[in-house]
Amino acid sequence: MSIKPTPVARPQRVCYNGGQHQLLLREERMTYATERLFWNNPYLIEFEAQVMGRITHEGKPAVILDRTCFYPTSGGQPHDTGTLSGARVIDVLELDGDIVHILDTMPVEEHVTGEVDWPRRQDHMQQHAGQHLLSACFDRLLGAATLSFHMGVQECTIDLDLAALNDEQAAQVEEYANRVVMSDTGITTRQYRPEEVALLDLRKPPVVEGLVRVVSIGDIDHSPCGGTHPSSSGQIGPIHIDHWERHQNGVRVAFLCGLRAVRDHVAQSRICHALAAQASVGVSDLPEAFQRLSAATEELRHQVRSLQEERVALLSASLLSEAEPIGTGRLVSRVLENAEPGEMRALAQRLVEQPGMVALLAVGGPAVQFCLARAKDVAVNMNAILALAKQYGARGGGPPHFVQGGGLQASMLQNLFQDARKLLQQSLSVETRGDAQG
Known part of the structure; x- marks a missing residue:
């Protein structure tokens, strides 16, 4: 059964230097050919819109709308999926300020109704906000800047400007991030003029000119971003650093957030309990049991090699005689x-x-x-x-x-x-x- 969220209305304010900034006038806000409803309310998943253009993109039908809730692939975050008046939305991309919806069939209506796949949107919101928080924690605790971010189907990765990462450091960062999650700190978005951006303590510089959209997690992180995010850190859910490896001149960290982390924990827990039952030990005793098994296996391999060498010697002598x-x-x-x-x-x-x-x-x-x-x-x-x-x-x-x-x-x-x-x-x-x- 799918659960559709209700729109969340709350003030979108960011405070810094003790001051509170007024909302920008409408004519000063970032404007595009397609109105981006997901910026104002990422929880809105049903909408109506007018078809402004019909095109063919790489052999598939596509439409441009006057307004949309569908997020296009950008900034490391994959696109939304869903339906437009019965047509399946299979890809969403941005072209010159327009948001292009790639469909499986072309709708005949000029006025369409859209519905975003909420589980996918929620997952992307959790992963993207989790990345912001995790990157901020790596920056605060280890001074490691995030160089790039990739949101995959199974896991997400960030590439850090860091020479090396050990277990203790990873555990500290993970705990710090989850404490922020449990504090349910507000996550807000706002657009800033260039002169205001200069006063913000941004974790990374903006890559656009003019007005800049900034996502803030309390006073922990301020980052330029055009993605979709939940309204509080608690909605990110648990954050788990799964593994890391050397990558080019830095470290690539793979992590899971929200339901991904929960499902991974359940799967790993079942595996551990199944192995523990097979070995007749407790889960906490599995490492020691594995070491004993490895030692016994190596001893058996040594014995097998010795027996094979003896067998080869005997068989060789027999065959030479024949x-x-x-x-x-x-x-x-x-x-x-x-x-x-x-x-x-x-x-x-x-x-x-x-x-x-x-x-x-x-x-x-x-x-x-x-x-x-x-x-x-x-x-x-x-x-x-x-x-x-x-x-x-x-x-x-x-x-x-x-x-x-x-x-x-x-x-x-x-x-x-x-x-x-x-x-x-x-x-x-x-x-x-x-x-x-x-």
């Missing part, structure tokens, strides 16, 4: 049962340490993997045998002395071995050892 003479060399050809490809490669390498040895090994399965190897003194290019394998649908490659491949059907393996024997018999009956290449 090697068949072929021309001036000896040949081992075998399909290995219950062996991993890594064991096969290790066995081939061990076999061809012996002079005059050629090894044709494979591990079974629906699609066979194979290894074709020869000793350094054997003058045969193993890619010649690979060419035979490719005739049966195999693929692979490698240097002349050691070729690996796969994709060969098991039913074709014996045919390959027979063809390889013929090729080796011809090559080794006329070639001599010591002039091998590779």
